[in-house]
Amino acid sequence: MEKSETTSSGENPRPWHSYHTVYTNAKAGMEGVDKEKVQRIVYEMSKGSKYFENEEKKEAYMRQKIETMRAQCAKLTAADVSHYQMVADKRIVELETTRDLSRIWLHVDMDAFYAAVETLSNPSLTGKPMAVGSMSMISTANYEARKFGVRAAMPGFIARKLCPELIFVPTDFNKYTHYSNLTRKVFQKYDPHFMAASLDEAYLDITDVCKERGVTGGEVADELRTRVYEETGLTCSAGVAPNRLLAKIGGIGKVTEHMLRDVLGINTCEEMLQKGGFLCALFSRSSADFFLSVGLGLGGTDTPEVKFRKSISNERTFSATDDEALLYQKLADIAQMLCTDMQKEGLRGRTLTLKLKTASFEVRSRAVTLQKYICSGEEILKYASKLLKAELPISLRLIGLRMSHFNEDKAGAPSDPTQRTLTKFVLSRDASGKTMGGQSSLSSNCSDEAFMDDLETSFPNDEIRDPWDSSCKQDLEDHNCTFGNNIEAEEAHESLSNNTAENIAETSLPRKLGGGSTDMVNEEVILHNEAVISPDWQYQCFKADDYKCSLCGIEMPPDFVEERQEHSDFHLAERLQEKESSINSRTSIERHRFAQKAITSSRSSRKKHKPSPKQGSHLSIDMYFVKSNQNF
DNA sequence: ACCGCAGTAAAAA
């Protein structure tokens, strides 16, 4: 494991070969692109910048990782190799037994989604190279632009160099959400429980449709794509397979690809299995399992019941500054934005993570876990400020805040006195009785396994099913648990679909929606959506800026957010006791917890702070190298 | 030895 001298010699005739970015990789519609030229221009536009320097650091880190892994590999004795091969073969057999070929999955991906939507609302863009995004970053490029090597995730100023006549269109998420909803209405007809992966991607279990109508997956795919086109004027691609992985193979990115190829010489699924022993020797159990599954072509075939959001975050890039007042202002802005987002979903969280990107593009994060769930802008800012303060002085180009640790997180954490669960439990119960604006409840209300587990100890963790649970599930699937999305991407699965997007486009189907009137339709849909999502279910006895509890008249200032919440919870507990005589035991347990909670939460904070900043808690990249070397 | 937490990284859209 000595020597790391494998690097290139002094003068490199083609230095751009050593600079690899995601956005120099080919995408759909980039077949004839002069890759050499694109790489050279990307390199020349990038070199010397802070960003570039950081990329070099990351590259160096990756090379080190690969060296380390090579050394590990070389250290394996013949006995080790045969041992791990046996382990791998056994694992392969085990995994094989999980194969399920009984389902038919469809992965649908809109073609150049944002760009296509923009063209729909401004047909004069048709046929011209165009990108959605800014000079800083491109979200999507249309196919005309891709011929120049312009791609999602590429900075706009580089794209303009590659294609000087490139037209830039700013992102307009309202528009994309509107069209996304139209596509989802179609998806729903084929699979009411379809899984949205982003605004422009979804997985559909079309097994039942195929069976009932006696058609193949491919035929359903064709029909669905036609219907999507009819409803939206947008084209899409679809992959058909017995599981989701095969309908869209993913999960191996730049770094993993290098580790597999450069260390183990793995390029294909077959090689993944042949070299299974090395995978088991070098990677963790879960990573090795994943790789072997990919090699076997195994993937998810189930439709997981409600998936819960685990975190919510907001971040902004700005021109780098070390002006503390300015940084605090940015932080306050982010805190407010996060608070707004959390309110939309009625979330409260315990763990707050501050994300920083320094002027040199180094990314750091700092987190606190509180005893209490918080959601107000003031409180978020209060704790975020403490986290930021510990990093000063510092020059930053990005600040972000993330809230997580929402509720129970892990079912079966009996010691954790999660006071929010009471509120959510009650609210969820109520939601089954009355409907709010046609929809009953929110994702975060739908399951509270820790609570259930605590109080209804006879339920196994995984099998909590009752009527309101499934009604929640239905609700959620209406919203499809879609999370953030910015950069749209077409993937290799296009090769799996027989009919290309272009074929469909050429069939001259009528355009149902032209440009022009879309914005009004938009508004309507968005408003509808917000009505569904907005947390007007909150049973707060306080109005937003009221000092008095409407139920008992006790006075508390609005900024006593935790105290007010607890007070609300108290009334909820009472209410629960009245309404639910059959679950008296639970109530008393919960009230007991509630009382405890009130005590523990008043002791302010466990301030045993991290050694934190400069050369304290986090290592420089160089230091990290030393460290990881010592591990082997 | 195990658990929870903090920090970093990778991946995806």
Added chain:
DNA sequence: GTATTTTTTTACTGCGGT
């Protein structure tokens, strides 16, 4: 002339408490 995003999830590692 300048300029390299945003959001979420998952995995792994190391530390400190019990």
